[in-house]
Amino acid sequence: MLPDFAxxxxxxxxxxxxxxxxxxxxxxxxxxxxxxVGILFPLATPAEQDRMIGSIGPFWDANETWLVLAVGLLLVAFPQAHGMILTALYLPVFVMLVGLILRGVAFEFRAKARDHHKRLWNRLFFAGSLMTALAQGFMLGLYIMGLEQTLATYAFATLTAVFLAVGYSFIGSAWLIHKTDDALQRKAVRWGRESLWGVILGIGAVSVATPLVSTRLFDKWLSFPEVLYLAPLPILSGLLILWLWRMLRQMPYAGDARSWLPFAAATALFALAYLGMAYSFYPYVVPERLTIYEAASAPESLLIIFVGACVVVPVIAGYSVLAYTLFRGKATELRYD
Amino acid sequence: MDTLDTLLLSRIQFAANISFHILFPTITIALGWVLFFFRVRFAQTGDDKWMAAYRFWVKVFALSFAMGVVSGITMSFQFGTNWPGFMETVGNIAGPLLAYEVLTAFFLEAVFIGIMLFGFSRVPGWLHMLATFLVAFGTTMSAFWIIVLNSWMHTPQGFEMIDGQAFATDWWAIIFNPSMPYRFAHMMLASFLTVGFLVAGISAFRWLIGDRSREVRAMLKTGVAIGALLIPVQIFMGDLHGLNTKEYQPAKVAAMEGLWETQEGAPLVLFGIPDEEARENRMAIEIPGLASFILTHDWNGELTGLNDFVAEDGTVLHPPVAPVFWSFRVMVGTGVAMLLLSWTAVWFMWRRRALHQGRIAGHWFAVEGLPKPVLWALVPMAFSGWVATLAGWYTTEIGRQPWLVQGVMTTEMAVADVPAPMVMGTLVTYLAIYAALLFAYVGVIVYLARKAARGQDGRANDMTHSGKAQVAVLSPAE
Structure with missing residues (x-):
């Protein structure tokens, strides 16, 4: 898997x-x-909604910037792949963009608009969040299916769309468990328990479908001895899910101890699932069609970006940590002073 | 035919998206610095009016920032969905520039805006001030990289073409390409003017509905001062930019001036209807020699006409004339209106102060001096910066057609082969959303202004205790 560094x-x-x-x-x-958190929005009371907004308010802008960086890197490092993938995903990308627009602006508008308009913006915030999650899940499904557009791949993509939306609600609940207390926290624990199935089914569906897509993937996962090296991935994931399930039945712990654990475990679970997918696709950037080496820009241009990235990415990480540290602890309603 | 429809629709869609997008950066670039100014004044004087001004405009900033972010994300995806040919051809140049924008600007803004908006009572004063500075700096850096790329598309250099792909040979030449300094200065000034008139217009509105608070005075003066100081600079900079365009993109200048034949002592066409079929202006009103004088600083200077940009076989290599001709006039007209109004306002405020010398000690200008018609004129001008900025961008971008990158690739070469009905469908949806959001945006700003003005009414009595300056301003003799 490692390249020639010379x-x-x-x-x-x-x-x-x-x-x-x-x-x-x-x-x-x-x-x-x-x-x-946006998808869970309609399940909360208006006062709880303000707190939920407070728990993500200082962060969402920076969070979304990682999407810009990701698609930006695809654009600048693998321009051909950027064109192929995004033209193939034209409509789901459009739905996602509309969703991102709606939730981003609804977030700001609901805090500033007059009271009777606030309900409308709340609904748009929910709708935008859901649209974004579904569209991303749909794209994930199509991508796994090698961007083939048939009835069967659409059906699979619809499944992954639902699972990813539920999966996002799960990690959203885990976040709320950490950032809130009292009634809202208890609700979040329940939401977490009830959405864990989305994560399980999502990871399961992708794991079952991936080896069936092509013989290359089948061999990559299920031939000997690879299957032994890869065994820790599913085993660890399974353990994490069991642990989360137990935790969510007992939370919140006395004195709000370890309220960050579900979020940490959920992050680990997402990372494991993601690693598995990365292993499947490498070295392809457009599945089965274009490798990262074929799609890459000129090395001179890449080197210029790489130097910049080496300087800047640690700084970005630094001030992201600063922002999360400043706004640590339980969320309150956001105020501009 | 099918690709032509897709091309036209894709162009309209991109124009709609980028027009919607540019409205918000135009505000946030300069508003960030204005907020930093308010924040520094507060730190220096401890006067609450500066913090009140900060709190009001930081909400507008947050809203504009969110609108800018979401419409900007849309743009970054559309490169791939609608214009894959662009990155495939010039990706080696455009890529690093866009990457540097994300790396140096986007994250800076996006992380520190949280501290700037919600951190005032959570972090030490210096950190809040630093966050405000970094957000303003980030928006400016963002504008810089985007302008570098855009300018390179107008005046490309520092690269070589190998097998239909551009490869960078000299990054210094790419970044400091000939039109970049002019375009960057022109855009920064445009942003400050937009914000100056926005601040002045909204404050005038608050004043007119009865808000006599000290922050409204401070804001109104700040806004008018920005406008009055910068509009002459902008007119001068626009002239320099025009001269630069004449050197590198003569076809664009010919379209701006509505000049068909190459001639010495070319007239300035004040009004006319460019007719591309007949290749002449109908109903033209002209001032002889003036266009030559403006562009060559010589009444008899020679200017290249549009007819020189038609190939032997009849292929038209100049931009569509009417849109460039008209948007240029809208931009210049708006600029002239800005000049007249801001200087009128300054004159009235200064005269008032001069008439009451001694009473309004320490103040150069008195808001009371503004007559109602001037205040009412400021209100619709609140968004005049948008009109001028859009018109200016239409002039320069349509003026580059049929090229996407001048002399390197045409717009047609970049378009994706997406079915026209699909582009049409998404275009209509975007337009509907943008119209609704624009309506909501302006509505919320007006609502915030009304709410702030009401809040001030309730506290009207407190004001007289809080500073010596405004005791004088409120003296009953006035």
Whole structure:
């Protein structure tokens, strides 16, 4: 899996694929929780809704920027793949964009509009979050199916759409367990228990479907000895799910101890599932059609971006940590002063 | 025919998206610095009026920022969904520039805006001030990288073409391409003017509905001052930009001026209807020699006409004339209106102060001096910056057609082969959403202004205790 580090044309595409993969994973976890909070929105009372907004308010902008970075890296490092993937996913991308627009602006408008308009913006916030999650799940499904557009792949993509939306609600609940207390926290624990099935079915569906898509993937996962090396992935995932299930039956713990655990475990679970997928697709950026080496931009251009990224990405990580530290602890209603 | 429809629809869709998008960065770029100014004034003086001004405009900033982010994300995906040919041809140049925008600007803004909006009582004052600065700096950096790429598309250099793909040879030349300094300065000034008139217009509105608070005075003066100071600079910068365009994109200038034949002592066409069939202007009103004088600083200077940009076989290599001609006039007209109004307002405020010398000690200008018609004129001008900015961008972008990257690739080469009905369907949806959001955006700003004005009425009595300056301003003799 490791490239030849003496040859820029070999390691640069690999480095960019890794960077892009990392930003997609960070995006899925971070925007996943705030999209999830949006999907859970209608289940809460108006006062709880203000707190839920408070729990994601200072972060959502930065969370969404990871999507911009991911699609930006796809655009700049693998321009041909960017064109192929996004033209193939024209309509789901459109739905996602409309969803992102609606929830992003609803977020700001609901805090500033007059009271009787607030209900409308609340609904749009929910609808936008749901649309975004469904569209992303749909794209994930089509991508796994090698961007083939048939009735069967659409059916599979519809399944992954639902599972991803439920999965986002799950990580959203985990976030709320950490950021809230009292009645809303107890509700979040219940939501977490009730949406865990989405994660299980989602990971299950992808795991079952992936080896069936092509013989390459089948061999990659199920031939000997690979199957032994890869065994920790499903085993660890299974253990995490069991642990989460037990935890969510007992939470909240006395004195609100370890309220961050479900979110941490959910993040680990998402990361494991994601690693599995990354293993499946490597070295392809457009499944079965275009590898990262074929799609990559000129090494000179990549090197310029890479140097910048090496300087800037640690700084970004630093001030992201700063923002999360400043707004740590239980969320309150957001105020501008 | 089918690809032509897709091309036209894709262009309209991109134009709609980018027009909607640019409205919000135009506000946030300069509003970030204005907020930083308010924040610094508050730190220096401890005067609450600056913090009140900050709190009011930071809400507008948050709203504009969100609108800018979501419409910007739309754009970054549309490169792939509608214009894959662009990145496939010039991706080696455009890619790093876009990447640097995301890396140096996007994250800076997106992370620190949380602290800027919600951190005032959570973090130390210096950190809040630093966050405000970094957000303003981030928006400016973002504008810089985007303008670099856009300018490169107008005046490309520092690259070579190998097998139909551009490869960078000199990054310094790419970044500091010939039109970049002019375009960047022109856009920064446009943003400050937009915000100046927005702040002045909304404050005038609050004043007219009875808000006499000290922050409204401070805001109104800040807004008018930005407008009055920068509009002459902008007119000068626009002239320089025009000269630069004449050198590198003469066809665009010919379309802006409505000039068909190459001639010495070319007239300035004040009004006319460009007719591309007949290749002449109908009902033209002209001032002889003036276009030559403006563009060559010589009454008899030679200007290249549009007819020089038609190939032997009749292929038209100049942009569509009427839209460039008209949007240029809308931009210049709006600029002239800005000049007249801001200087009128300054004159009235200054005269008032001069008439009451000594009473309004320490103040150069008095808001009371503004007559009602001037205040009412400021209100619709609140969004005049949008009109001028859009008209300016239409001039320069349509003026580059049929090229996408001047001399390197045409717009037609970049378009995706997506079925026309699909582009049509998404276009209509985008338009509907944008119209609704624009309506809501302006509505919410007006609502926030009304709410703030009401809040001030309730506190009207407190004001007289809070500072010596405005005791004088409120003196009954006035």
């Amino acid at each position: 040859n820029p044309a070999d390691w640069l595409p690999w480095a960019f694929a890794s960077l892009m993969g990392l930003s997609i994973l960070i995006y899925v976890v971070l925007d996943g929780f705030d999209l999830g």
